[in-house]
Structures are given as C-alpha cells and as structure tokens.
Amino acid sequence: MDNSLSTLLSTLQESVSNAVLPTETSILPPQNGISLLDLKNELFLSYLQNLVFLILLKLRHVTGSGKDSAKSQELNEEATKKLVELRLFLEKGVKPLEGRLAYQINKVVKAADDTAAASAIANTRPKLGKPKKADAFEDSGSEDGTSSDASEHVDELSYRPNPAALLRPSSESAKTGRSSEPSDAIYRPPRITATAMPTSGPKKERKERTMKSQTMEEFVRQEMSTAPLAEPSIGSTIVAGGRRVKGDRERADEAERAEYEEKMLTRLAPLTKKEKAKRGQNERSSGYGGEEWRDLGAGLDRIENLTKRKGGGQLDKSRKRKIDVADGPRDSGAMGNGMGNDFAKRKRTVMKRFR
Template identity: 50%
Template sequence: MAAKTTFPALLDTLQQALLSAAEASQKLDAPIPPNDGISLLDVKNELFLSYLQNLVFLIILKMRNRRSGSEDEDEELDNSVVKKLVELQVYLEKGVRPLESRLKYQIDKVLRAADDAKRAEENANVKTNGKVIHDDEDSEEDSDAESTNGVTLKGLEIDDLQYRPNPTSFVRPTAGADDHSRSKSEDGVYKPPRIQATAMPTTTGPREKQDKKPSKSATLDEFVSTELSAAPFAEPSIGSTIVSGGRRSKSEKEKNDERERREYEERNYVRLPKESKKDKAKKGRKDAGYGGEEWRGLGEGIDRIERLTTKKAGSRSVVEKSRKRPATDGPKSNGEQGQHMQKKLKTLDGVRRDRGRR
C-alpha cells in the first residue's frame, strides 16, 4: 500500500513548486504574455495557476478548521472552493486538452522553427568568431541538399520547408509515362499489381456453395421429433402417407408443405395451381429414390458407373455397323422391313442416350 501523504510533506512540495516557478519567471526577458504567442497556452497557464491557488486555499482552510476544532463555520467556504476546483478541472479536461491535441501539429511546427533559428544563429556566431566545428550532423545536412522542381535547397531552407506539403504528389503523370505504361500492357497478358496482390474472380456462386454443403438428414430429424420427444402428436391415417406405389412414405417436410397449402386454400378460398413438370423433375432429382436416404449413396454409385461405362451418343461398334440391314430386302421388295429395322435401332439408341444422361 502507498504511504499516506501528510500535511507537512504536501506543504513542502507546494513551497518548492512555487519557488521554482518564481525563479523561472524571473529569468524570462520577454513580456508575459508574449505579443505573438498562442493564446491557448496562456489560458492553460492561467487555469493551472488558479487551480494551485484554490488548492492552497483549501489546504489552509482545512488546517485552520483542524486547529480550531469547529468544522461547521467554514463549511460553505469549503464547498465553494471545492466547486471552483471542479470547475477548473473540467475546463482543463474538456476544454484545453482537446484543443491542444488539435493544435499539436502547429505547436510542434513553431517549436521546431524556433529551435532551428536558434541553432542557425549559434552556427553563424561560431563562424564569425573564426572557429570551424565539424560535426557528423552538419556534414550530413550539407551533403543531403534536396532539389525540388529543379531548385537546390540548402540546410536552412530544408529546415524551413520540412513541414510543407509535397507539391509533386499533386502533379498528374505526363502523357509520355502513360504511353510507356500502355505499351507495356499491350501484350494482353494479365499482370497482377506489385503493391498488393489481387485474387482472380471465381465462378462459384451461392448456389454452388449450397450444393457442396452436406444435406441434412430428414429421416434423423423425423426420428428425433417422433420417437425422442415427449410431446403428443397426431398420426396421419393409414395409407395416406404412402407415395410412389408403396416405395416410400411422405417425409415431414412434405407433410408440412401440404398442410400449409391446404390452410392457405381454405383461408383465401382459392385453389393453388398444381406442380408443373419442371418442378416435379427438380424434386425427382433431389428425391432419395428407392429405399430412402439410407440407399441414396448406393444409387448414386450405380448411376456414376453407368455413366462411365455407357458409350457416347452416336458411336456404334464395327460389328453393329456390319449387321445393319440395307433399306431394300431384295430386288423385288419395296424395303418396308429395312425401314422398320432402322426405326427400331433409332429408338434403342435414344433409350441408351437417356440412360447415359441419368
């Protein structure tokens, strides 16, 4: 734990601070406040001085009340001093500090300019007295003469213009530079930027990402909702949920869709249109097929093997081509049997193509 500050120690600290402030003020030759100074700093000094005065006055009141033993006599005076201290602290925290942070750049610029002027004056005095001092910093400043817009700047000019904006950043590139850059990119090959790499756009959209996600098991959801739940539920009539000729039963999602459809029709007194062939085809592709979800992987594997093993459309072996019957049966026939055979072959080819696409 930190040691408690006593009144004698606090008085000694205040006395030393006042003595140091008095000595510093006596050494100043310039008038207070200066003629061309920053008014914010003057206000800050005045606020700090007033805060110290009120703080010392509050300490004196506390000491006098402690000696006399009567604290009720100067209670109003103590409250007024405390309110004044709070007011000054609010001025410092909410008023001076934000403004000082905004003017920090300008204040640093003025202080740097004053230091540079003082340093230049000292260097001039040294040169006039006939003394030459070689420092590493002076040699670097002399050697690092900057040139802006074709004009060479010496050391003092560089210091004066250190905080100025760079005018070259506002100049647009010339036509020659544009032609040079265009001639480089005329080959048509994409070149990524050197500053920051840019990723090429991909063709995967939200639909492809959704297809890649593993589908949720409706069988497992239905089992959890019916078998593991203690809530009562209504069972449908026997045979009302059997579809596809007894191959499978309606899922919970299909039951909910039918219930919503029926409720909407009863509420609005309208008949919704039936599903189109396109919608049925989409549902057929998404359907689990024979055996439900448990046999879905097996069916997909069989379809993949069939797609890989089936021949391409229109390609027939040499034996099949040799067995192709001609259009004429003989010299006295009209060729009806050959035409029937050609139609039959076309029908078989169409069936094979459909199986390969599936």
C-alpha cells in the first residue's frame, strides 16, 4: 500500500510539473495571427491587473511602517512603466487599427443583423402550400438557385477586409488621381462645406466693441501678477508738463522703434499725418483726467444719442418752416415773397462766382 501511494505521488508531481511548464506549441505564434479583439481584451486585462497592483502598493506604503521602501519604490516604478506601455499600445496600436477596420466590421455586423431579421420575419409568416410547377419552371428554378448561390458567394467575398486600406496612398497614386480629373480648361471651384456669410461688417463690429481700458490693464499687470516687472525711471513717463503720463504701450512702441534703429543702423521714416492724428487723439484722451473722464464723456454721449429725437421738436420745425405766402401778395417779381425772391438769391450767388 505504501509503495502504491509513493508511486502515485511521484506520478502526480511529474504530471503537475509538466502541466505548469509551457510547451513549445503554446509559445509559437498562432497560424492565422492574433485577433484584434483578443489582443484588445488581453491588453485591457493586463492594464487592470497592473493598476490594481499599483493601488495595492500605494495602500501598503500608506498603512505600513516604511519597511522595505527601496523594494516598494522599485515595484512602483515597474508597475508605472508597464501601465504607460500598455496605454501606449491601446492608444497608438489598437485604436488606429479599429478605425481602419471599422468599415469592414460594420458591413459584417450589418449583414448578420439583416440575416437574423429576415429569418425572424420568415418564421413569423404563415406557411402556405406551394403549387406544383412544370418541368420547365423547375429548370428555370434550378437556374435561379444557382444564380442565387453565386450571388451569395459574391456577397460573402465583398465582406472581406481590404488590405490596401491599411497602407498610405503613395505620391504616384495621388498624381494619377489628379490626372483622372477632366482637363477641359474650365475652372471648377473646390468642393467645400457651404458656410453662411457674415451679416455684419467689420466696421459695425468695431463700433459695437467696447474700448479696452489701458489703466485697468496696467493695474492688473502690476498688482495682480507675481512676475517681476522692470519699472521705468522716475519722471521718465511724465510728459506735457505733468498733464499726461506715458502708458506701457507707448513706451513699448518707442523701445521697439529705438531697438530697430540701433540694430539696422538706420533711421525710420517720420510719422505720417494719419499716425500723428491718431497719436494726438490718444494723448488727448489720456490727458486731463485720463480714461476715467473719457469713459464719463462717452457715457454722456450715449445717453444724449438715446434721448435725442430724430425729427426734432416743434421749435426746430417752426424755425425751418418757410414763409407762407398763401395770404400775402402773389406777384412773381424780385421784391415779392414767392418764386422771384429765390431766383434773385440764386442769381446773386452765381454772379459772385464770376467776379
């Protein structure tokens, strides 16, 4: 009895050890390659395993007393590297392949759904007795059956994946595609997505857009920011006898102009009349109270425009009203109040031009 038990234990140990060791056939890759779905599932499973292992290491590090910190740190780094590697495989490997094979997969899934729906409809319909047919009809039916079998065979082949879709188009194929277009010397506009043209012009948008406050921008930049700033020397920003102060934008423009002149060893052209007028307008708006007075004046102008009557009041209408000659003399001479007076006025204006 002892000999039989020992032999059984030895054989069991040998069989278990042989079962644990991998065989050569399992190590070799499969004959038809690895399925994309199997690869995706394996990657997800491995990702979850490494993620759980990393969480377990974090929990042990928190609850433990700090022993074996070097070993736990090494395991933590290995798990993190493995997670990054698996995430890279999923993002750069599996996802693009799914995008390229999505068309073929959708075709096969749709065909399977259509077949299942057709079979379900056929089962729900009541079965009717088929009438007997003649031999000629039977022959034609056999021919129809062969043609339907051929069409089924063609449909099955149409669902196969297209390997050419996985390759990038070469330059030669692009050239041939361009040359295939009709070259009849007629301009054809490019086919683009139809878009609605803007209804309001840039002038209206510029008018409706509120002006930015330079004082507020400088305050936010100086007081709210923690970055170091280069402050100008005392008194260098005071101009026009203290009535105006240079802003950051004006000092930046002057510094850029001076830097360009020093670098290129040349003098830039003086400001044009338009630029001088614009600068004078900005100086007037920033002087005598600054932007606060400008905003106050803009508010008053806006209130005046809103409350102003378009046609004017009765007083303006009475001033613009012409002399009513309904009850006066109706002579047409030069001294009258009618048409002769207007003619004499026009005559004097024309004679002044020729003098």
